[in-house]
Amino acid sequence: MPKGLSTDRGAPGDSRRRNLGALLRRVHLAGPVSRVGLAEWLGVNRSTVMALTAELAAAGLVREVPATSGGRAGRPSFVVRPESEAVHVLAFDIAVDRLVAARVGLGGVMAARLEADRPRAGADLDAVVSVLAGFGRELHRGAPPGSVCVGVGASYCGMIRPGDGMVRFGPDMGWVDQAFGAELARRLDLGLPVLVGNEAHLGAMAEHQRGAGLGVQNLIYLHGDVGVGGGIVVGGDLLDGDGGYGSEVGHMLVNPYRGRPCGCGSRGCLEAEVGERALLDEAGRPADHRGREAVRAVVAAAGAGDAAARQALGRIGDWLGIGVANLINLFNPGVVIFGGTLSEVFPAAAPQVRRRIAANVLPVSRDKARLTVSALGYDATLIGAADLAFSPLLTNPLAAPTHP
Numbered sequence: 001m002p003k004g005l006s007t008d009r010g011a012p013g014d015s016r017r018r019n020l021g022a023l024l025r026r027v028h029l030a031g032p033v034s035r036v037g038l039a040e041w042l043g044v045n046r047s048t049v050m051a052l053t054a055e056l057a058a059a060g061l062v063r064e065v066p067a068t069s070g071g072r073a074g075r076p077s078f079v080v081r082p083e084s085e086a087v088h089v090l091a092f093d094i095a096v097d098r099l100v101a102a103r104v105g106l107g108g109v110m111a112a113r114l115e116a117d118r119p120r121a122g123a124d125l126d127a128v129v130s131v132l133a134g135f136g137r138e139l140h141r142g143a144p145p146g147s148v149c150v151g152v153g154a155s156y157c158g159m160i161r162p163g164d165g166m167v168r169f170g171p172d173m174g175w176v177d178q179a180f181g182a183e184l185a186r187r188l189d190l191g192l193p194v195l196v197g198n199e200a201h202l203g204a205m206a207e208h209q210r211g212a213g214l215g216v217q218n219l220i221y222l223h224g225d226v227g228v229g230g231g232i233v234v235g236g237d238l239l240d241g242d243g244g245y246g247s248e249v250g251h252m253l254v255n256p257y258r259g260r261p262c263g264c265g266s267r268g269c270l271e272a273e274v275g276e277r278a279l280l281d282e283a284g285r286p287a288d289h290r291g292r293e294a295v296r297a298v299v300a301a302a303g304a305g306d307a308a309a310r311q312a313l314g315r316i317g318d319w320l321g322i323g324v325a326n327l328i329n330l331f332n333p334g335v336v337i338f339g340g341t342l343s344e345v346f347p348a349a350a351p352q353v354r355r356r357i358a359a360n361v362l363p364v365s366r367d368k369a370r371l372t373v374s375a376l377g378y379d380a381t382l383i384g385a386a387d388l389a390f391s392p393l394l395t396n397p398l399a400a401p402t403h404p
Helices: 012-030 035-042 046-058 125-141 180-188 199-210 270-274 276-282 292-303 307-331 342-360 377-395
Strands: 062-066 078-082 087-094 098-105 109-117 148-156 159-161 166-170 175-178 194-198 219-224 228-234 335-340 370-373
Touching (some): 012 035, 012 078, 012 377, 035 046, 035 078, 046 062, 087 125, 087 180, 087 377, 098 125, 109 125, 109 377, 125 148, 125 180, 148 199, 166 180, 180 194, 194 377, 199 219, 199 228, 199 377, 219 307, 219 342, 219 377, 228 270, 228 307, 270 276, 276 292, 276 307, 292 307, 292 342, 335 342, 342 370
Parallel strands (some): 087 148, 148 194, 335 370
Antiparallel strands (some): 062 078, 087 098, 159 166, 166 175, 219 228
């Protein structure tokens, strides 16, 4: 029986709500699904599925359309589709050097998107919120007539306190105890809270539900930006720790002797040894060269035979391999996914990473783990933010806002 379907004997309303949520989540993540397919997946009869979909359709969340019959006789089958234009969320991705916003329809349809550079100027809460609030208002105004915004989600490159969107620590920009979620909600003025998550945590769940980790119950997602973030999924659930700050794999110690200084105040952390600045320094790039294009330039130079670039990627690959080897030994994942700038670095550094894994990982775990780059690309964290925004709706579909 699929996770989320309720067969308990508690309050009938609670059971109905959970079943509606399970069905809507399936349609949201899988796209159009036939009634027959939903009945098989939920493990219930067709009349139960018909009742559930009818209730969701009446709420304006899904619609049922006849499936193409293919010339076969008999009662027509119906396909359940998410109402992608009628129901949407606003999603934001706050990286060290860029700000992205999108309007995303139910079913994960990215309808519109806006992007701006973010100067690396330190604790810039007011500037970030001003840009994002402007983007959000513009996206909201551009929604189809009658479309309902049911949530707002944001991905931030730092440690987020669950519940209120407080950025407890953002080492790369000096954010400490910044009330980001509350301030963005106030400036957007949509009557909706802003749900905020760590970017690598959200990227891990997005890859698990929609990307390279689809169907894999245990995975590790490594996200490269300026530093390195991590998201770990165990048994299909995010491993977020006692206070919500778990999976900070970028601050795993890999080089205790003469390690590079890290923005967290320590030395020799994984992100200090494999992050953007480490790669560019090793390749001999000047301090004013930074960002995705600078990383791509080193990878391209290595591919063209540049000795310094090749040596830099080899050294970065060695430290990355040490980190990945430790993670595989600890968590026995089915797949390790490299996202963000690491999706560009890993293919070029893969031989060294694999050598480290061959030398340092237990064979029973080594044989299991597959290494791959993100299937969602740089949008993994934005897609994760959108799904975070949809989460209240998917928990209680009939409690969603009813007005645009």
